[in-house]
Amino acid sequence: MKADTSKDKDNQKGRPKGAANVTQKTTTMLSRCPKCGSTERSVLSTTSQQFAGIAPDGEPYNFIIRRRVRCSGCGQVRIDREFSQRRAPEKE
Numbered sequence: 712m713k714a715d716t717s718k719d720k721d722n723q724k725g726r727p728k729g730a731a732n733v734t735q736k737t738t739t740m741l742s743r744c745p746k747c748g749s750t751e752r753s754v755l756s757t758t759s760q761q762f763a764g765i766a767p768d769g770e771p772y773n774f775i776i777r778r779r780v781r782c783s784g785c786g787q788v789r790i791d792r793e794f795s796q797r798r799a800p801e802k803e
Contacts, residue, residue, distance in 0.1 A: 740768075742780070742791045749784035752791075766794035773797065 741750045756779045763773045772794035781788050 744782040744784060744787050745789065746787040747782065747785040749782055751783035752780040753783060755779040755781055755788070764794075770794070771796055 742752065743750055744752070758777045760775045760777070761773060762775050763771070766772050774795040774797055776793040776795055778791045778793070779788065780791055
């Protein structure tokens with residue numbers, strides 16, 4: 712007995728043909744060391760704080776993520792901030 716190898720329409724994966732692309736605006740600013748200008752770094756610790764506002768690029772955010780990092784080039788320690796728009800964790 713041979714298995715049916717034809718694709719079933721309900722079983723197809725991926726987006727339907729002709730579906731419009733969703734455009735999502737993303738902005739990324741590289742974090743640079745103020746001492747040597749390098750973008751290479753290692754993360755020492757991360758903290759997240761729920762706080763709503765408008766980021767410097769004009770986009771709304773509801774979380775601030777602070778990363779304490781060390782520059783791989785010169786060893787300078789600094790705190791990088793990231794403004795993030797995400798759903799808040801549900802409280803029980």
